[in-house]
């Protein structure tokens with residue numbers, strides 16, 4: 135059983151959570167078609183650390199961010215939607 | 230004339246007081262449905278600092294912190310999530326409360342959801358063991374203590390748990406899942422020996 139730390143409820147079982155998508159994409163401000171196409175459809179095919187949106191569906195129901203290694207499933211950190219996740223772009227654990 | 234406003238429990242056709250499962254010795258778990266409760270759901274914006282104060286004034290005490298319960302004068306307030314609470318009350322403590330909160334905290338969403346849940350009180354030495362067989366939350370008495378609450382899964386149903394004391398936990402499940410949840414619960418309790426008490 136994978137435990138995920140909800141920023142409000144603390145560590146809970148993976149089965150209480152739902153993956154809600156890529157947290158690195160940002161909705162375009164204007165109605166530019168190409169920008170929206172990229173926002174909706176285009177994704178990096180990462181193999182290591184990835185910033186993701188998750189929802190504590192069976193708990194407090196809040197959305198939050200998680201930095202997850204998509205190969206090992208290790209979650210190094212979670213944060214509230216406006217909070218910061220550690221920069222894992224170098225691929226190493228720096229914290 | 231028939232009284233079409235009379236409330237009926239979703240468990241009416243399955244609820245039968247008496248012993249079940251292992252029949253030797255004392256029952257490990259007692260189950261009792263709590264009927265006729267008033268449930269008031271409250272939600273406000275995270276950046277709304279005023280609503281919690283107005284709600285507290287109407288209820289009579291401050292809202293609980295994350296994962297906690299606050300209670301006074303027959304009104305029990307459960308933390309559901311950030312900026313969301315559930316008030317459990319009945320009888321005279323419930324009279325006019327929903328309207329009082331709504332007219333005081335005008336920026337909060339206040340809803341009477343009394344009919345939307347079944348409420349079961351599990352008590353006895355194996356009450357936690359029964360729940361633990363279908364629930365991923367750490368239900369050990371040293372972790373999930375009296376005065377704590379959590380929304381979690383019990384046998385894949387979303388369930389709100391309210392820890393009353395070491396041997397007593399109230400379980401809230403959506404009304405539509407009531408009978409299915411009941412069937413799971415009875416089966417899970419059989420190995421410890423169970424007793425369905427009269428509803429309250």
Ligand SMILES: [Zn+2]
Pocket residue numbers: 140141142143144190193194195196
């Ligand atoms: Zn949560």
